[in-house]
Each structure stands twice: as structure tokens, then as C-alpha cells.
Amino acid sequence: MTATIAPPAATAPRPPRRRRRRAGGPAGGSGRDAWLLVLPALIPIVIFSVYPLVQGILLGFTDARAGYNLPINFNGIDNYTKLGGNTLFWNSFGIGLLWAFSVTILQFLASLGLALLLNLNLRLRWLARTLALVPWAMPPVIIAIMWRLMLNPSYGPINQGMRALGLPGDINWLGNASIALPAVIVVGVWAGMPQTTITLLAGLQSVPTELHEAAAIDGANAWRRFWHVTLPALRPVIVAITTLDLIWNFNSFALVFVLTAGGPGGTTMLPMLFAYNEAFRYGNFGYAAAMGNVMVVVIAIFLFLYLRGQMRSRNA
Amino acid sequence: MTTLASGTVKDTGPVTGASVKRARMISRPLQYLALVLYMIFLGFPLLFLLTTAFKTSRELQSPNPGFLPTSFDLQNFVQAIEKANLFTAAGNSLIVAVCTTVLVTLIALPAAYALARFRTKLRGIATGWILLSQVFPFILIIIPLFLVLKNIGLINNLAGLVLVYTVWSLPFALWMLQGYIVGIPVELEEAGAMDGASRFRTLRTIVLPLLAPGLVATSLFTFINSWNEFFFALVLIQDPSLQTLPLALARFVGAEGQVQLGQLAAASLLATIPSLVFFLLIQKRLTSGLLSGAVKG
Numbered sequence A: 001m002t003a004t005i006a007p008p009a010a011t012a013p014r015p016p017r018r019r020r021r022r023a024g025g026p027a028g029g030s031g032r033d034a035w036l037l038v039l040p041a042l043i044p045i046v047i048f049s050v051y052p053l054v055q056g057i058l059l060g061f062t063d064a065r066a067g068y069n070l071p072i073n074f075n076g077i078d079n080y081t082k083l084g085g086n087t088l089f090w091n092s093f094g095i096g097l098l099w100a101f102s103v104t105i106l107q108f109l110a111s112l113g114l115a116l117l118l119n120l121n122l123r124l125r126w127l128a129r130t131l132a133l134v135p136w137a138m139p140p141v142i143i144a145i146m147w148r149l150m151l152n153p154s155y156g157p158i159n160q161g162m163r164a165l166g167l168p169g170d171i172n173w174l175g176n177a178s179i180a181l182p183a184v185i186v187v188g189v190w191a192g193m194p195q196t197t198i199t200l201l202a203g204l205q206s207v208p209t210e211l212h213e214a215a216a217i218d219g220a221n222a223w224r225r226f227w228h229v230t231l232p233a234l235r236p237v238i239v240a241i242t243t244l245d246l247i248w249n250f251n252s253f254a255l256v257f258v259l260t261a262g263g264p265g266g267t268t269m270l271p272m273l274f275a276y277n278e279a280f281r282y283g284n285f286g287y288a289a290a291m292g293n294v295m296v297v298v299i300a301i302f303l304f305l306y307l308r309g310q311m312r313s314r315n316a
Numbered sequence B: 001m002t003t004l005a006s007g008t009v010k011d012t013g014p015v016t017g018a019s020v021k022r023a024r025m026i027s028r029p030l031q032y033l034a035l036v037l038y039m040i041f042l043g044f045p046l047l048f049l050l051t052t053a054f055k056t057s058r059e060l061q062s063p064n065p066g067f068l069p070t071s072f073d074l075q076n077f078v079q080a081i082e083k084a085n086l087f088t089a090a091g092n093s094l095i096v097a098v099c100t101t102v103l104v105t106l107i108a109l110p111a112a113y114a115l116a117r118f119r120t121k122l123r124g125i126a127t128g129w130i131l132l133s134q135v136f137p138f139i140l141i142i143i144p145l146f147l148v149l150k151n152i153g154l155i156n157n158l159a160g161l162v163l164v165y166t167v168w169s170l171p172f173a174l175w176m177l178q179g180y181i182v183g184i185p186v187e188l189e190e191a192g193a194m195d196g197a198s199r200f201r202t203l204r205t206i207v208l209p210l211l212a213p214g215l216v217a218t219s220l221f222t223f224i225n226s227w228n229e230f231f232f233a234l235v236l237i238q239d240p241s242l243q244t245l246p247l248a249l250a251r252f253v254g255a256e257g258q259v260q261l262g263q264l265a266a267a268s269l270l271a272t273i274p275s276l277v278f279f280l281l282i283q284k285r286l287t288s289g290l291l292s293g294a295v296k297g
Helices: A031-059 A078-084 A087-118 A125-137 A140-150 A157-164 A180-205 A209-217 A222-250 A254-259 A271-281 A285-315 B018-053 B057-061 B075-083 B086-117 B122-135 B138-151 B158-182 B186-194 B199-228 B231-236 B245-254 B258-296
Strands: none
Touching: A031 A285, A031 B086, A031 B122, A031 B138, A031 B158, A078 A285, A087 A125, A087 A180, A087 A222, A087 A271, A087 A285, A087 B018, A125 A180, A125 B018, A125 B258, A140 A180, A140 A254, A140 B018, A140 B245, A140 B258, A180 A222, A180 A254, A180 B018, A209 A222, A222 A285, A222 B122, A254 A271, A254 B245, A271 A285, A271 B138, A285 B122, A285 B138, B018 B258, B057 B258, B075 B086, B075 B258, B086 B122, B086 B158, B086 B199, B086 B245, B086 B258, B122 B158, B138 B158, B138 B231, B158 B199, B158 B231, B186 B199, B199 B258, B231 B245, B245 B258
8 A cells, every 4th residue: 555554564574484384384285285375366466566566667767658559668768867957856856855854753753752651651541542543544635634724824723822822823834835844744753653653662562671670770770771771672673663664754645745735836845746746747657667766776775774784783 | 562552561660769769759740741742742633623523614714713613513524525525435435445355355364374384485575575565666666557457447447446455455464464373373273183174174163263353453454554545546546436535535625715624624534434443443453463573573
């Protein structure tokens, strides 16, 4: 499904060796049985997702356009040389990176705080936990509509609250080129908090209590215990969820499409919105696919650097 | 991770010494303050959506509207349903989500069993594909998919949408289901086989009942994702009579004026209810199922 509602299952790449049974499965089946059972799932996945994906990557090297029976020719790296000079695209790319990193970092900090609180024995914890989960179930379109109401210049409660405090209460949050992106980022944080919070909470609950006790006996205060015990233990979970958040945020579409549609003046034009317009508004399929390819390469580079950095500091 | 929801009551610190107690006297109020702030940030927009849905157009246009509606006015709901064609859209969404869920469950169940119980390379491939499918932006997939579906006449067709949703829900449904199957001790099946029950019988009478809660969670989650999906629907459905709820709502936003805010809120509220109810039903199982690997692995 879309990136924003994609499941966090991938945070759980179980080491395969753990569950491997002896060959052949329980009641003496064979590898052929396994393939037979998997086939009904495999065929549609290959036809309708692996094949289109390969096709999509290839399209990025063609001049494909929308329309019936137009010939499609490979044009090598023409799309990419053209993209190189497309400042609008690179602007959008910069906005996308700023958006993805800001949302991921803020989301992580906010979720870590909430997860730490939820891990304490506080009253009303159940309510906070339920509230934290709700955005997960909401369609991104509706989250966007809800925040359009919140940020509405005249009716919205945020401006009303500011007026009540004697501040300028006529800010056009989504219509002002210099505030639209920060406003949209806040909505992004709100929308993505559930997965991050729940994952971190689960991680916190698996930190052995004995470690804390030992550290406390050694005289470590709460802050030092957090820094030297909790955080290192939580590290694999943190790396997994921030990696996924970064990918999801960079590829997100529906939320911003409904909030601002990329406006005002293209200041919230995420790369996905840009490529969507290129493909389905202007019909430049090949060019849009080339943009998709550039996005994959860039996100792959960032992931590589991030994960390698994490590996190194862990081994150090 | 089954303790996630009800929670093993675990405090971060040990309970030794007076200094710790004193520190807690100071930190507890701060912790509650932080928790309340979080609840406002997370809950206020929801509450505001709820109250807006019940406000009359006069209230919405007043320069200083109160937070609570003055009356329990259902006018917005009635008008929203008429104007945005919500019934048709909800019907389309329901058809697509139910068909997707049924298809995904039927296809994923045997495959998940194979992934969980047989020692093959499939497991690695499946994991790889699930991770890979997260990285690629949907723009790369949707263009060729659009061309393929156009060739077989499934553009502007709910069946085409069901097909796409099924394929894109499958990896995740597989992953969840195989996790639940792995959690069922294989010894139970071996015992069944030893007692002379056929493979099919063992599966039906021993595995399936134990798997039922996980199966329900997976199905409902698939339903929610299809119900909420926007991007594929935006590209693949152009006919207004075929649009799903998220599409209908997104189009409704364009026509927004001050007067329509109430209707917009009412429509949004109605469209959220099914996924919200399902989500709250399965959330404990969902979070425990998803995370067991990440945490214990």
C-alpha cells in the first residue's frame, strides 16, 4: 500500500536460523510442496509488482509518453542529462530531503519521549497509548483534512488560540510560502508517531531491569542510566525504525497532496508529487520514471551511509 | 511482547534510598505534565474534528466560534452524504476492501504456512522482497502498472484496484501470518500426525483454531490498508461513480468554503469509523505480532 500506511513489519527481520527446523517441514513434506503452496502468491506478485518494478526502472531510460500506440524508444541517459538542468526538480528534491529528515528526526525524538513516559507506571497511560495509536488507523487523506481544519486561517483553533494570547492570529499556515513547509512537517510528525512510538516502547520493555538496577547501585542517576544503559540497549530498534521512517517519509504522497498539493509556489512540492504531476498531468512517463530512479539511488546512498555509520560505531 | 498493552508494570528505577524518593517527588509532576502535553498534541485535532462536524454553518462563520457546538446538529452529516456522494464512494471502498481482504487471506494462508514450516530459500527471498518493496517509490511501479492495466482494460475498474491492492498487501500479510504460524509449536502438528490424522486434518483441527486470532488480525489490517489507500486509487480511477472514499473526500476538499468545513469534518468522521473500530479491535495483537521479531530477535 502507500508508503505512509506501510506496515512496520520490516522492522522485524527475524534471523532465519532461529526458526529453521530440520529439512522437510513437520509432517514430512518436501521442498516441492512448499513451492506449490507459495505459487498462488508468487504468480500475482511477479506479474503485478516485480515485473512493473523492473519495467518502471527501464522506462526511466526511454522517452515513453502517455497516449495510445506512441512508439517507445530507449534514449540512454538523455532523461538524466535533462534532469540535471531541471532546477525545479532539484528544488523539489531538496524539499523532499528536508521534509524526510525533519519529520524522521522530530518523530523519533517525540516518540522516544512518549515511549519513555508510557513505559512508566503513570495514570492515564492507557488513554495516552490509545491516542498515540489512532493516527495509524486513519486514512492519510483524512489526517490531512483534519489538519486543514486545525490550520484554517480564520476558523482554525491554532490561530484562535494565538489571538486569545494577543499574538498575530491571522497566519495563513498552509498558504504562506515561508511557513507552509514547517506546518506540513508538524502534520507529518503527528501522522507518523504511532509506529515509531509503539516500536520504541516494545524496545524499552525488553531492556533487562537488572541492568538498570546494577547501574543504580553503582550510583548512576536517571539521566546517566538512560544514556549508558537504555539507549545502547535500544540501539538496534532505533536504527531499524528510523531507517524505515526515513524511507516512508521520503516516499510519502497522500498527506501533502491533500494538505497543500505542493503549494504555495512549490514550497511543499515533495519529489513524489513532482513525479506524479510529470507523469499523470503532463504525460511524460519516461521522464517521471527517471525521477523515480534518481529518488531510489539517492535514498539508497543515504541508507548505506547511515547503516554503515551505525555498524562502525557499534564495532568501535 | 504480549505484555505490551496491559503492561508489566515496570518502573525505570529501583526503589532504594531516600534520595531516589526525593528525586521522584520532583520528577513525577513533570512526567505527568509531559504526558498531558502529549495527549493534547495527539488528541486535540481529533476532538476538534469531532466538534466541527456538529457545528451549524452559522457557528462556523462566526468570527469567534466556541470550541463546543451549541447544539447537537446532524445537518452536516446529511448534507455531506448528499453532496460528496458518500454512499456510492463508501460502497466502492467496501467492495474493494472486502474483495482484497478475502483474496489476500486465501492466497497468503498456504504461502505463509510454507514460509513458516518448510526449510527453503523462499524465506530469504520473501524477506528481501518485503524490504525492497518499501524502498522503491510508488511512481516507479504505478506507471508500468498503469500501462499493463490499461492494456487489459482494468483502468477505471474496481477489479483493477482489487488486483493492485491484493498484490501490494500480500507481502505484508504473508509476513504477519507466517509470524503467527511460527508461534504455534510444530510439536502439536507432529503429535497429530503421529495419531494418524491426515495432514489436512491436522491443519484444520489443530493449526487453524490456534491461528484464528492472528488470521483475523491480518485480515482486518489488510482491510484497513485497502480502505485507507489513496495513491493507486487516484491514478487508476477517474470515473466519479467508481471513486473510493479517500478519493471522494480529497475531491470534496477542493470545493471547500467556510460553510463546507462542517460537512467536510462530518464526512471525514464517517469515513474513519470503520478502520478505527477494526484497528482498536486488533491493535494488541497487531503490535505484539509485528514486534516480537524486532525485539527478541
